[in-house]
Amino acid sequence: MSVTYEHEFDQESNAVDVSVVIVNYNVSEFLIQALGSLAQASAHLNVETWVVDNNSIDDSVEMVHSEFPAVHVIANETNKGFGSANNQAIRKAKGEFILILNPDTIVQEDSLDSMVSFMNRHPGCGALGCQILNPDGSFAPESRRSFPTPETAFYRMTGLGRLFPRSKRFGRYNMTYLPANEEAEVDALSGSCMMVRRDALQGERGAGLFDEDFFMYGEDLDLCYRIQQKGWKIWYTPSTRIIHYKGESTKKGDIRYVKIFYGAMLLFIEKHLQQKHSAFFASFLRAGIMFRATLSVCLNWIRRLAPPLVDFACVYASVVGLGVLRYQQTGGTLSNLFFATTAPAYALATIIAIGVAGGYRRAARSPSTPVFPGLLFGFAFVASLSFFIQEIAFSRLVVMASFPVALALLLTWRMLVRRRSTGGRRAVLVGGASEAARLSRLLSGHPRPAFRLHGYVADSEDESAPQISQIPKLGRPSSLRDLVRIRGFDDIVFAAGIVSNQKIMSTMRDLNDLSVQFRILAEGRDHVIGKSTVSHLSVSALSSEVTELVQLRSGFARRGFELSVSFLILPLIPFIWLISRLFSRQSAFRRSSDQLSGIIHVFSGRNSLVGFDLRDKELVPDNWNLKPGLYSVTNSMPTEELEAGEIVRAYWYYVTHQTPGLDLDIILAAFRDPTSGNRA
Numbered sequence: 001m002s003v004t005y006e007h008e009f010d011q012e013s014n015a016v017d018v019s020v021v022i023v024n025y026n027v028s029e030f031l032i033q034a035l036g037s038l039a040q041a042s043a044h045l046n047v048e049t050w051v052v053d054n055n056s057i058d059d060s061v062e063m064v065h066s067e068f069p070a071v072h073v074i075a076n077e078t079n080k081g082f083g084s085a086n087n088q089a090i091r092k093a094k095g096e097f098i099l100i101l102n103p104d105t106i107v108q109e110d111s112l113d114s115m116v117s118f119m120n121r122h123p124g125c126g127a128l129g130c131q132i133l134n135p136d137g138s139f140a141p142e143s144r145r146s147f148p149t150p151e152t153a154f155y156r157m158t159g160l161g162r163l164f165p166r167s168k169r170f171g172r173y174n175m176t177y178l179p180a181n182e183e184a185e186v187d188a189l190s191g192s193c194m195m196v197r198r199d200a201l202q203g204e205r206g207a208g209l210f211d212e213d214f215f216m217y218g219e220d221l222d223l224c225y226r227i228q229q230k231g232w233k234i235w236y237t238p239s240t241r242i243i244h245y246k247g248e249s250t251k252k253g254d255i256r257y258v259k260i261f262y263g264a265m266l267l268f269i270e271k272h273l274q275q276k277h278s279a280f281f282a283s284f285l286r287a288g289i290m291f292r293a294t295l296s297v298c299l300n301w302i303r304r305l306a307p308p309l310v311d312f313a314c315v316y317a318s319v320v321g322l323g324v325l326r327y328q329q330t331g332g333t334l335s336n337l338f339f340a341t342t343a344p345a346y347a348l349a350t351i352i353a354i355g356v357a358g359g360y361r362r363a364a365r366s367p368s369t370p371v372f373p374g375l376l377f378g379f380a381f382v383a384s385l386s387f388f389i390q391e392i393a394f395s396r397l398v399v400m401a402s403f404p405v406a407l408a409l410l411l412t413w414r415m416l417v418r419r420r421s422t423g424g425r426r427a428v429l430v431g432g433a434s435e436a437a438r439l440s441r442l443l444s445g446h447p448r449p450a451f452r453l454h455g456y457v458a459d460s461e462d463e464s465a466p467q468i469s470q471i472p473k474l475g476r477p478s479s480l481r482d483l484v485r486i487r488g489f490d491d492i493v494f495a496a497g498i499v500s501n502q503k504i505m506s507t508m509r510d511l512n513d514l515s516v517q518f519r520i521l522a523e524g525r526d527h528v529i530g531k532s533t534v535s536h537l538s539v540s541a542l543s544s545e546v547t548e549l550v551q552l553r554s555g556f557a558r559r560g561f562e563l564s565v566s567f568l569i570l571p572l573i574p575f576i577w578l579i580s581r582l583f584s585r586q587s588a589f590r591r592s593s594d595q596l597s598g599i600i601h602v603f604s605g606r607n608s609l610v611g612f613d614l615r616d617k618e619l620v621p622d623n624w625n626l627k628p629g630l631y632s633v634t635n636s637m638p639t640e641e642l643e644a645g646e647i648v649r650a651y652w653y654y655v656t657h658q659t660p661g662l663d664l665d666i667i668l669a670a671f672r673d674p675t676s677g678n679r680a
Contacts, residue, residue: 126232431495
């Protein structure tokens, strides 16, 4: 069942030039960007836009109603799949041309004009695709494709196409032998952006709509094949470009994805190629697809098993290492039972407990939270076991001593993996000073920002915001390559409200060879879109009703983590103090080191390692269960520039996202951030 929402349009307006059809599934933030870019690309044409929502749970339908009231919406109550959902809108569309577009795309301002102009110049063109860019600015090879003939399929499956992409023979599947900027007639296009002539779908020469037997993937290949069979040509043009943030509705590591994707390929073979070519060829393709599917599943399982295997190795290494060290000092030797029972039992019990607590779920918000209780369970299990098996009772002291070491190892590798993907990154903004100030303010009110803003580039000064000189202008956009290369920036953030989509794409294309991530700051919003990520930079307004519904981190887990870390830090304090004397009094390292003198209050329960600043006591409700911290959530934030409400939201973010990893991030930030401790 589906519900169609339509709006009143001017009945006297000209005929619709283009009907844009977007099938959406739980990518509201990306859909906002796509619809915004379409609005900019529709200035010279009469365009209608249809959004077919496949039962999203992220308020996508409500968002379209409130922010894009001119857009037609079909709200399905089930996920009907890509082809079926597109057909729903195509049957209602009035445009001479139908643009099939993914929600996780951004089009250039000239995209619609350019593609319509091409179709008008080539009346024999049934479907047209443009240049697709990956999120890093590189050319996406799926912009143009060939059908899988026996020869083409063999070269692709054996890897010869990847080894010799410039060869016309071996690189035929993605036509990699052709320059990306060369116009060409092709076999098939990507369904992420494909303009189809209405006459190629309906009427005597019409190929029909999408085949609804394809739930997702393969339907674009099938449609292009049928359009060609009706005598139409398929063209690729480099005259315009889009960005495609691939796979946001379906992650390719999922087994469900593997089943859907390779099932679609098998369906295409059975429908079009099995009768045309020999049975041997069809069997060969089927075997190749099944091999690729099996390989994908195996790699997926290896990725899923990696965290528990690393945890097992860390626990095993810590207890064995301390055991060897102890018996080297006493002159004794370790029993084989220690290596065969005690150490593996401790590690195995730990990873089982962490797994039961949800620590290995890919969607887990706080994968570090179950580490302490999991390790505690492993210790209790082995200690209890030693009372029944006297031969391993000698190892209880070693296991106890290994507990803080194993805890530190398990938390450290998690923190390093997380920081590699989100933390410690340096960014430069492309846009004006006002957007740089807005982004800086959003970041400063966030305890765990995805990156740090170090300046902006712009073609001209923003005269409307002279008061924000603390955010340096680093030059013009033409100097971005040198800035990334010399200053080591990790991220380039484009201000969508100032920089045109065409400029964004050309810059990404020019700089795609750099090791840098491209992000887009949404106009008037608090999130930044990056490759496979949407980073929210602020927290929505609070209310007492909302705070009562949030499940906070358990006090037991938090207390256990604090005591373990404090126990590890305590013997190191004299060394840290001596090292800190080498730094100036104003340095972040020295000020943060001096704060460790209060660690005794963590053991007594008076303070916590991370908590609120005493100056903010009146802003933090008692039911948030926060204590004064040696290191405040706001330590590295320029809170003298923030309003009370923004400080409260920073604490609220911490309260609702508490993990050992977040605590470690805040502590480490205090030691390295030059602004830390500015409220002490």
